[in-house]
Amino acid sequence: MQNPAISEHTEALTIDAVAHCTEFASARARQAGFAAARVDEVELVVEEVVANICHYSYGDRLGNVELACRLIHGSMLELEFVDAGQPFDMLSMPEPDLAVDIDRRGLGGVGVPMMRALVDRASYRRDGERNVLCLAFQSACRLGGSSQVA
Amino acid sequence: MESKVQTCANVVIVQVEGRVDHSTAPAFGSVLLPHIEGCVGDDKKLIVDLSKVNYMSSAGLRVLMIAAKGCRKQEGKVVLAGLQPSVREVFKIGRFDMVLDTYPTVRDALAAISPAAAAIYIDR
Numbered sequence: 001m002q003n004p005a006i007s008e009h010t011e012a013l014t015i016d017a018v019a020h021c022t023e024f025a026s027a028r029a030r031q032a033g034f035a036a037a038r039v040d041e042v043e044l045v046v047e048e049v050v051a052n053i054c055h056y057s058y059g060d061r062l063g064n065v066e067l068a069c070r071l072i073h074g075s076m077l078e079l080e081f082v083d084a085g086q087p088f089d090m091l092s093m094p095e096p097d098l099a100v101d102i103d104r105r106g107l108g109g110v111g112v113p114m115m116r117a118l119v120d121r122a123s124y125r126r127d128g129e130r131n132v133l134c135l136a137f138q139s140a141c142r143l144g145g146s147s148q149v150a
Numbered sequence: 151m152e153s154k155v156q157t158c159a160n161v162v163i164v165q166v167e168g169r170v171d172h173s174t175a176p177a178f179g180s181v182l183l184p185h186i187e188g189c190v191g192d193d194k195k196l197i198v199d200l201s202k203v204n205y206m207s208s209a210g211l212r213v214l215m216i217a218a219k220g221c222r223k224q225e226g227k228v229v230l231a232g233l234q235p236s237v238r239e240v241f242k243i244g245r246f247d248m249v250l251d252t253y254p255t256v257r258d259a260l261a262a263i264s265p266a267a268a269a270i271y272i273d274r
Contacts, residue, residue, distance in 0.1 A: 040204075043205070044207050048207070102218055107212050107215050108208065110240075111208050
């Protein structure tokens, strides 16, 4: 019999949302039995997503970021990020060309490929005035392999 | 995150320890970026020793990109040493292998960029 879904929720203002949400998700991943390397991968993604929400959705203005964690099917960690900023779909951001000369690269652009490399399932929807991004992580590490998000 | 700086002949070695994430990246930048100044030709070269860094997010990569671009602009040299497997994977995702040269150890990096420094370097 499958374990019932366990759901927990946190929220933070953008000024400390990255650290707060990362710690929250990291603790849930550890509770779910994820190996330390996979917990790091979850943290990398959460840090990236929340930093992008703060920057793109809220335009670096003060806002609220909610994060709900659910353990589904006993082993998959599902993270749902909700914010009330302007419409922002991180999943539709264009893949940057990172294979160019350093002079033609920007300072960032790593976040989207990192998320795609580390997440097992991803979806976005605009729900009224809110952005809802849902990411799911299997317990198996993704780094070191060539798998990509479905 | 902790750091220490060592000078060996014409090479400055910046060693970082711990996590380089959203909260510690500004401190990483404060330690590393001032050393870009004067990093020109053979006068001064820079090694970033990441052998004790077990986590680096894109915020840390951003600092390294600033350093790489700064050095490139003034024809200076900055290289990395001792990447842990998890950090190396993040580098691969970000294609930082095309941005910075990496070496297994500080000694290897020294041998590649400054044999004079390698000759007097003492592992600590």
